[in-house]
Amino acid sequence: MVEALNSAMDVMLARDPDVLIFGEDVGFFGGVFRVTDGLQQRYGEQRVFDAPIAESGQIAVAIGMGAYGLRPVVECQFADYIYPAFDQLVSEAARLRYRSAGEFNAPITVRAPYGGGIFGGQTHSQSPEGLFTHVCGLKTVIPSNPYDAKGLLISAIEDDDPVLFFEPKRLYAGPFDGHYEKPVETWAKHAAGEVPVGYYAIPLGKAAVARQGEALTILAYGTMVHVALAATAETGVDAEILDLRSLMPIDIEAITGSVEKTGRCLIVHEATRTSGYGAELSALVQERCFYHLEAPILRVTGWDTPYPREFEWEYFPGPLRVAEAIRKIMAG
């Protein structure tokens, strides 16, 4: 996925002179996850450069650049470090178009690796996406594979609204279905691991069907798409798995369409449970598909604790927990 994201930025830097990239260590070094590798060398220091360690300043500066007419792409080194920029994102980027009645807007993209799976502990593993979906004016996007990652990132950069683009860091090097005991895989053998060179865009706001099925709908995104696939295979239940991709805007038709068909719904995310994005999904499904539901909608999520470093796998909502929930819903 690293190469796919790199390619998206490469394509956009080449297409649009108003695109520029900055963030901590993204310049000469190419980023701690190497996602911007080689871009400064290719496009020069003016277009790809290191920023002071000041997430708030980075976003503020991006907003100012956006107001001027540029399309800045900011890398936040870890999603856990986005909070210092919360005010600039919430009070400024998200509100600018509204408060100026369209005179100014913030066409910025904030990329941030999120989620666990690398023993990063509580400050290198968080999934803060739910917070941003509560903030009107922001879009939130999370890819689950290299093909989507590139197409979605290109759309995010082209979007005229501020987009938070969270990258499941555990998927950078290969798919991961939660079976941490298995040998590490790369994307090489994965269908969505093949990424075309050049430009292509995947529209924001559209979910993908990761698996078609009739018995149950699983709503997932990011790493959890792979976990859901594994758990489905293990239970043998014919689940339909939606890879939401875009958390805001929400692809409500895809969701209600599937739940109306299956009558059952499971929501999975790695973020902590209470008031997470899964709560909104649950509320929406319940409001719109109440009379179709044959069992309670369940959520499998990270526990409501910080990510405890050594207990990574006890925390991570892996296939065992997802499978158990599938069985429970099917029994319900």
Place this chain on the structure above:
Amino acid sequence: MVEALNSAMDVMLARDPDVLIFGEDVGFFGGVFRVTDGLQQRYGEQRVFDAPIAESGQIAVAIGMGAYGLRPVVECQFADYIYPAFDQLVSEAARLRYRSAGEFNAPITVRAPYGGGIFGGQTHSQSPEGLFTHVCGLKTVIPSNPYDAKGLLISAIEDDDPVLFFEPKRLYAGPFDGHYEKPVETWAKHAAGEVPVGYYAIPLGKAAVARQGEALTILAYGTMVHVALAATAETGVDAEILDLRSLMPIDIEAITGSVEKTGRCLIVHEATRTSGYGAELSALVQERCFYHLEAPILRVTGWDTPYPREFEWEYFPGPLRVAEAIRKIMAG
């Protein structure tokens, strides 16, 4: 409610020399809403003082004081201005006990007026409580009347965990049921407007029954409790209204107990809808009371837009909208 809050701080300043208060304009002036009026004069500049306009610094300093052993109470002038402090609240106050395995904690209280009703526009009307309920380690409390306000604030100050204490600013001077066209009321005639002098505490984590009923459960807090009462009266439906008071911890027993009894549930809050606290309530009720539900759980909330200043009453989820939802659920 202003006097009740003032009295709570007065009581705590008198009881505990480790309690101190700071924030913008809270010292000599007594706060822009006059909630700390007279306290500096009574307890001196060392215990009640003005802070630089730097919400993040205020919280950080409070955390340091808490680590030392004090119990700081910080006033954030408007809840809309809490975002600069988001990192210190989320990454620090909320995590300190956990990451130090109990060696350090942050017994701080952050008071902030929230919500609309005073034509404050988008930066003086927000209801950000939902964000904080997603952050494990934080407690979130919202009173709906003077009696509770005092008892809950005293508990918040005494609590050894960080508490966000949001004060419905539209209720400062009197109850408000959303009928903005009616003459303004004061608390004088209201049952919960009478506030005992001296110390009393209302435990956090316990909801109150604002109205007993059998037909439908309404979950509300803050200003919306009054709106729910008015709407209930107008529809004539025998609703049970829970005043949640404490959003985290959640009084789950009160909620499920009521919904199991009524089989119907309406959730109301002023905050924007998507991924708001109402989503969590809806998810919880659905998960736990699925087989009791006779109609979809509905939410009446602020729209997913910033608070548009002149359209205050088109935005505010008033009794008309709540009544309509009540009828809809009863018909469901």
Place this chain on the structure above:
Amino acid sequence: MKHDSSLRLHIPESRFRPGDVPDFNYLNLPKAGVAKRPKTDAKASETRDLAYGLVRVIDDAGAAVGPWDPKLDPETLRKGLRYMLLTRVFDDRMFKAQRQGKTPFYMKCTGEEAVSVAQALVLNRDDMCFASYRQQGLLIARDWPVFDLMCQIYSNTLDRLKGRQLPVLYSVREAGFFSLSGNLGTQYPQAVGWAMASAYKRDTKIAAAWIGEGASAEGDFHQALTFAAVYRAPVILNLSNNQWAISSSQGVAGGEETTFASRAVGFGFPGIRVDGNDFLAVYAVSRWAAERARNNHGPTLIEHFTYRAAPHSTSDDPSRYRPGDEYQRWPLGDPIIRLKGHLMRLGEWDEARHTALMAELEAEVDTANKKAQKLGVHGGGPYHDPSTMFEDVYKEMPWHLREQQAELALFREKKP
């Protein structure tokens, strides 16, 4: 280790509170004309003294003195006077409108008119201004019609911000005026970003930002100074030290031990403290900073030493926290009276012309006000259609907002 028996917490307090007789002698203000003027390409280290001094040009007798005298022609001076006066007349009228209930809120900049007007005359019209709520003078000096501002203040049918914003939180892209935020300080690093973008595009436009001394305690201030220093951004960072942040004195913001201009010293770029009530001084320092920025020498922080003569806003009652006559005793006077005095001393102005100008501006404001009020006022309307409140959250309205828009429409039909 040697130490006192115990520590003490120092709490800064305002020197004067209601009942006190303010005496500003302690300020030890330097005289007009004494501040040195380095070249605009001077090294920052050669400009350090300016952070601790006070650039003043108009002396007590109304003469322009010293190396910072911008030597403006009388035409420009009269323009400055006119804009400052118009700003004040406008402020007074709008304050009154609030008291009459026509708008829920207003904020005056009385006493601080030079801070915005003088710099506006230095900047090009396409330089972008990232102001706070107290620089209405920028728009006025750029000839933006007060009528348009009134429409925003009244939220009427011609309010370009469609009733969404608190009065005075303007946005006028056409006049190079960035959308005002209610959140203090956020605009400061945004201005730096805009300036960086201009430099990135090898453009010639610069940015200018304003912040209050109170808000300079926010992290955004630090971000702005850091990014401006690191990328040598072509930006003028103005800080209006008007002594008060609502009820808190500038000491609470960190002004007890040093000047706010000296913050820039810590970042290695020039910080200049200027008499903010001296039109010529503000003009001269602004021109110095603009020239420096345009020649790729980077940012300048300008502390405008001034005084907030009016209440913080219409919601405020300063008699609760400061002596009623504090402004009368403020040693740097009133920017309008001082520029007027200078012009009169030059023989380029007289009382009759002043009275006539005043009458003209009052009539202008009155006419605009009547026209604006006819188009609707707060509380009475007419306004834009409320359904517009769902627009501009995103460029394209997503389904959930369309649904909510439809729901509101239903309720508006049902309303009794």
Place this chain on the structure above:
Amino acid sequence: MKHDSSLRLHIPESRFRPGDVPDFNYLNLPKAGVAKRPKTDAKASETRDLAYGLVRVIDDAGAAVGPWDPKLDPETLRKGLRYMLLTRVFDDRMFKAQRQGKTPFYMKCTGEEAVSVAQALVLNRDDMCFASYRQQGLLIARDWPVFDLMCQIYSNTLDRLKGRQLPVLYSVREAGFFSLSGNLGTQYPQAVGWAMASAYKRDTKIAAAWIGEGASAEGDFHQALTFAAVYRAPVILNLSNNQWAISSSQGVAGGEETTFASRAVGFGFPGIRVDGNDFLAVYAVSRWAAERARNNHGPTLIEHFTYRAAPHSTSDDPSRYRPGDEYQRWPLGDPIIRLKGHLMRLGEWDEARHTALMAELEAEVDTANKKAQKLGVHGGGPYHDPSTMFEDVYKEMPWHLREQQAELALFREKKP
């Protein structure tokens, strides 16, 4: 207005990248002994030069010279040497443990040992330290057992943080060491709050905080300086300028045009730049700042000018972004070698004693390490019971965490 044809965006870049031959002559480092030493109750304005100079005590010949010579007895010097050496031996052992897979992560402070050890010897044990991840020397100099630190690094059954934290993010209240955060900079204003609390209680304890030059760009840095200045907090604010923030040079943090010490100048309290590799200089400056704080003269910012000799962390490979021999060419040398040289010159140390000490410390670390590894290592355990992960989120566990705890227990039973 006069200006160049167009603006340019300045992008700071490291002077030397892989392949370059580093030459630090451009630093123009002042000689040992030349910096003046004001009294500890001096006005901040009398200390300004210190922000731009460099306090150095040990000269090239190993002699202690100038007014900052703290005149320490040989016992204290040998203590300092021992703690610095122990820190280094410990670092090397833990780095190796990471390479062996016993822990997923480690961070060394090689080359920066004086920054923490010298100040630890100045502070009282009940002064609270708000460190970053590169001040393990504080704990070591306070005689906190490396065994305990190892247990945290291995997340074993005696890990006092119960496997929750990233290795090296210690918390040792008993040793006056505040819980380390993974979020850069947050501890800085917290230290100020702690110091304010101590002053509020009329206590005698002070606080000390550390931050990297990179992290000083965060808003928290500004908050710390603001609150420290406003309330004259008894705190020592240390900034370790080790030239690098992962791959970014100190220029990216705003060190191109001025020193980091000078940030304090902008707040009106002393900023002192000290040779961070000179144990005596760090000791002397720390003592000056501590005395000042304890006597109610408020905060001091100390910039420790040093060099990060090791990789940023075990996850880092500096050969990708800086010349491999840059540290060898660093003109301020190695703090251990320099203190050793000074002691030898005093006749208070020799190679034989040094070799013996080294062997002793290695044995000590080795013993502790074996003992710690027996209690469990990363990836293999044993650990604390995973159910403890639900504790300490709140003081009392709310129902939803109890439910989740029970759910986890069920799954752990089911696990194949």
